[in-house]
Amino acid sequence: MSNILISKPDARLSGEVILPGSKSESNRALIMQALCEERVEIRNLSEAADTVTLQALLDGRDRNQVLDVGPAGTAMRFLTAFCAVTEGEWTLTGSKRMKERPIGILADALRQLGADIQYLEEEGFPPMRIRGKRLDKASEVRIPGNISSQYISALLMIAPALPNGLSIHLSGTIGSRPYIEMTLAMMGELGIRHEWTGNTIHVGAQRYQPAVLSIEPDWSGASYWYSMAALCEEADLTLPYLKQQSLQGDREITKIMEAFGVRTHFSAGGIRLSRGETAAGAWESAEIGTGAGETAARGIAAGETVARESASGEREIDFIHCPDLAQTVISCCTALRQNAVFTGLESLKIKETDRVEALQNELGKFGARLIENAEGNRWELDTSGVFIPEAAPVIHTYHDHRMAMALAPLAIRLGPMEIEDKEVVVKSYPTFWKDLDKHGFKMAAAQINT
Numbered sequence: 001m002s003n004i005l006i007s008k009p010d011a012r013l014s015g016e017v018i019l020p021g022s023k024s025e026s027n028r029a030l031i032m033q034a035l036c037e038e039r040v041e042i043r044n045l046s047e048a049a050d051t052v053t054l055q056a057l058l059d060g061r062d063r064n065q066v067l068d069v070g071p072a073g074t075a076m077r078f079l080t081a082f083c084a085v086t087e088g089e090w091t092l093t094g095s096k097r098m099k100e101r102p103i104g105i106l107a108d109a110l111r112q113l114g115a116d117i118q119y120l121e122e123e124g125f126p127p128m129r130i131r132g133k134r135l136d137k138a139s140e141v142r143i144p145g146n147i148s149s150q151y152i153s154a155l156l157m158i159a160p161a162l163p164n165g166l167s168i169h170l171s172g173t174i175g176s177r178p179y180i181e182m183t184l185a186m187m188g189e190l191g192i193r194h195e196w197t198g199n200t201i202h203v204g205a206q207r208y209q210p211a212v213l214s215i216e217p218d219w220s221g222a223s224y225w226y227s228m229a230a231l232c233e234e235a236d237l238t239l240p241y242l243k244q245q246s247l248q249g250d251r252e253i254t255k256i257m258e259a260f261g262v263r264t265h266f267s268a269g270g271i272r273l274s275r276g277e278t279a280a281g282a283w284e285s286a287e288i289g290t291g292a293g294e295t296a297a298r299g300i301a302a303g304e305t306v307a308r309e310s311a312s313g314e315r316e317i318d319f320i321h322c323p324d325l326a327q328t329v330i331s332c333c334t335a336l337r338q339n340a341v342f343t344g345l346e347s348l349k350i351k352e353t354d355r356v357e358a359l360q361n362e363l364g365k366f367g368a369r370l371i372e373n374a375e376g377n378r379w380e381l382d383t384s385g386v387f388i389p390e391a392a393p394v395i396h397t398y399h400d401h402r403m404a405m406a407l408a409p410l411a412i413r414l415g416p417m418e419i420e421d422k423e424v425v426v427k428s429y430p431t432f433w434k435d436l437d438k439h440g441f442k443m444a445a446a447q448i449n450t
């Protein structure tokens with residue numbers, strides 16, 4: 001494990017950033033490609049390690065019965081459903097953390113359909129032994145919508161392959177909804193129809209049709225550049241190929257960051273984001289496209305507002321439908337000394353690490369406090385004590401790519417810092433440090449090896 005010491009001598013950013021393809025879209029594309037009997041071509045597949053792992057496991061599935069997904073949550077959840085309907089006997093396992101990330105809800109739903117799944121260590125958690133078979137015991141399942149949408153996406157993708165199709169009844173609040181919509185939209189690109197009425201999604205038995213799936217760049221990856229722009233005096237960045245009509249809910253970053261002075265201009269070739277003196281020019285010279293306000297109004301969160309100002313003037317941001325933006329935005333608020341209130345962070349506790357606790361620890365090194373209420377459903381960020389540390393603090397990353405990438409932009413305002421385990425970013429954005437280097441960050445290897 002190697003650490004990296006980063007700093008940013010000036011508060012300006014300009015140029016072009018080529019983002020990796022969306023990890024979420026890529027992992028869906030790979031599963032659907034494997035489920036389609038004819039050829040599905042995938043363009044701009046992500047180089048994210050989670051995607052590389054999933055692709056290697058799917059390609060080698062005739063030879064390897066032990067499928068080790070490492071830290072890839074979507075790969076684990078999607079493969080659980082995929083293996084349950086694919087002939088063979090599989091052992092599905094992953095990293096130490098993966099063995100702590102619950103899978104019981106998905107496994108129970110699959111068992112109701114007739115799947116043969118056994119836990120090899122702890123009940124409800126990987127590793128599992130799965131004997132793939134025809135699932136014809138039932139064609140309906142009930143599943144909570146507020147734990148992880150990945151369970152729902154996993155079931156949806158295999159639904160057309162079930163002899164009687166599948167009706168999924170979602171109970172409780174539905175979280176991460178854009179990811180479910182992304183799954184259905186991509187299935188639609190391969191000819192699969194569905195009906196979503198109230199809390200029930202129905203997919204009839206159908207065959208995936210051959211087509212070309214083009215993967216958009218990763219909006220979660222773009223969020224780090226939004227944060228950097230918000231922290232700079234002046235920024236003018238081009239991020240090619242990002243689309244206004246994206247399948248990714250994390251495009252809500254355009255709206256959240258508008259409040260921090262970052263403007264988004266969409267054009268046919270991608271987006272330009274700007275702040276400071278350049279912002280007005282970029283905005284007014286817009287030839288095609290509209291401002292982020294309009295984008296957000298059409299947002300995937302179906303009219304729900306992610307960010308608003310309360311009557312008392314407090315900024316409130318709800319991450320229920322864009323949980324992967326939480327670390328970026330909360331860290332950015334810290335460096336801007338912007339107090340705020342957050343909701344929708346519940347699912348963060350079962351991701352790569354307990355992300356709420358990780359933020360509390362690491363933002364605490366700059367004097368910020370993220371305070372959870374007694375009910376565990378509302379968090380207040382108090383930035384009144386935020387300071388620039390005298391010596392570069394060591395930022396722990398907890399095997400979580402987003403801790404490294406969300407904290408790195410803070411070097412712009414809060415001075416040099418040492419980020420632990422720089423390789424962690426490969427999970428979704430392998431070229432992250434190279435891109436920072438190209439954009440004026442100074443980086444040195446820190447001499448700590450653990």
Ligand SMILES: O=C(O)C1=C[C@@H](OP(=O)(O)O)[C@@H](O)[C@H](O)C1
Nearest residue numbers: 024074148149150176179323347
């Ligand atoms: O389906 C997906 O691609 C994802 C869904 C989200 O997880 P939850 O549904 O567990 O919130 C998100 O956090 C994750 O990074 C990717």
Ligand SMILES: C=C(OP(=O)(O)O)C(=O)O
Nearest residue numbers: 071072073074324351352
């Ligand atoms: C939660 C994430 O990924 P996963 O659940 O696929 O491990 C993420 O990339 O932020």
